Amino acid sequence: MPITTRVATSSDVPEAAAVLAEAFADDPLMTAIWPDQRQRRNALPRYFTASLRHFHIPRGGVRVATGIDDTIAAVAVWDPPGQWETNLTTTIRALPDLLPALRTRATAAITIRRTLDQRHPHKPKHWYLVNIGTTRKSRGQGYAARLITERLTVETPTRAYLVCTHTDNVSYYNRFGFTVTESFALPTGERPTMWAMTFNM
Numbered sequence: 001m002p003i004t005t006r007v008a009t010s011s012d013v014p015e016a017a018a019v020l021a022e023a024f025a026d027d028p029l030m031t032a033i034w035p036d037q038r039q040r041r042n043a044l045p046r047y048f049t050a051s052l053r054h055f056h057i058p059r060g061g062v063r064v065a066t067g068i069d070d071t072i073a074a075v076a077v078w079d080p081p082g083q084w085e086t087n088l089t090t091t092i093r094a095l096p097d098l099l100p101a102l103r104t105r106a107t108a109a110i111t112i113r114r115t116l117d118q119r120h121p122h123k124p125k126h127w128y129l130v131n132i133g134t135t136r137k138s139r140g141q142g143y144a145a146r147l148i149t150e151r152l153t154v155e156t157p158t159r160a161y162l163v164c165t166h167t168d169n170v171s172y173y174n175r176f177g178f179t180v181t182e183s184f185a186l187p188t189g190e191r192p193t194m195w196a197m198t199f200n201m
């Protein structure tokens with residue numbers, strides 16, 4: 001199956017948000033924000049729409065992988081070096097789109113965001129893999145691997161950082177050269193463990 005990748009633009013937001021919402025439907029971090037499954041499933045498409053539109057697509061690092069029918073099979077949300085922090089003006093602009101997704105879970109989301117931001121390294125500058133997801137039907141066909149390896153091999157040296165939210169995925173990221181630098185628990189919900197991972201090459 002030929003895989004094509006390209007930079008995501010604002011016209012990709014609805015389709016890319018749907019791919020991420022499906023991929024993260026049972027993710028431990030998303031479950032810590034929205035423990036109720038129904039609430040989470042309703043919230044995720046809106047959440048990813050707001051997050052892509054206001055924060056990540058404008059930074060230029062989001063890439064999508066498509067298959068033979070040109071639909072999006074996988075999305076990698078990369079923030080370019082030095083651009084992972086969100087300023088207050090952008091956050092305020094995003095609120096009308098974010099709040100309908102967060103509703104009663106806004107405090108949990110802010111608490112988790114703060115925990116992730118406190119752990120995030122400032123130096124050296126690095127690409128930040130915020131989210132990566134493949135639709136269920138397209139998994140195991142190399143879509144996510146392509147979106148990771150092309151980012152890690154296009155420039156040398158490359159440094160990258162991510163927070164792995166699921167124990168099963170630690171070995172997935174190890175395949176590409178990421179190693180765990182620390183693990184920590186989120187402060188809310190079932191206090192799931194997260195793994196900070198870095199890539200230096």
Ligand SMILES: CC(C)(COP(=O)(O)OP(=O)(O)OC[C@H]1O[C@@H](n2cnc3c(N)ncnc32)[C@H](O)[C@@H]1OP(=O)(O)O)[C@@H](O)C(=O)NCCC(=O)NCCS
Nearest residue numbers: 023132133134139140141142143144145164165168169172
């Ligand atoms: C993790 C995820 C993005 C992988 O996407 P994918 O497109 O299926 O991955 P690929 O097909 O590119 O995988 C490449 C290889 O890794 C293997 N692999 C896939 N998931 C793996 C895992 N969790 N652990 C170890 N290996 C894994 C594949 O079998 C494949 O092996 P091969 O090259 O020997 O055939 C996808 O499973 C997903 O969307 N999961 C839900 C969302 C998620 O957990 N995101 C990451 C949050 S930390």
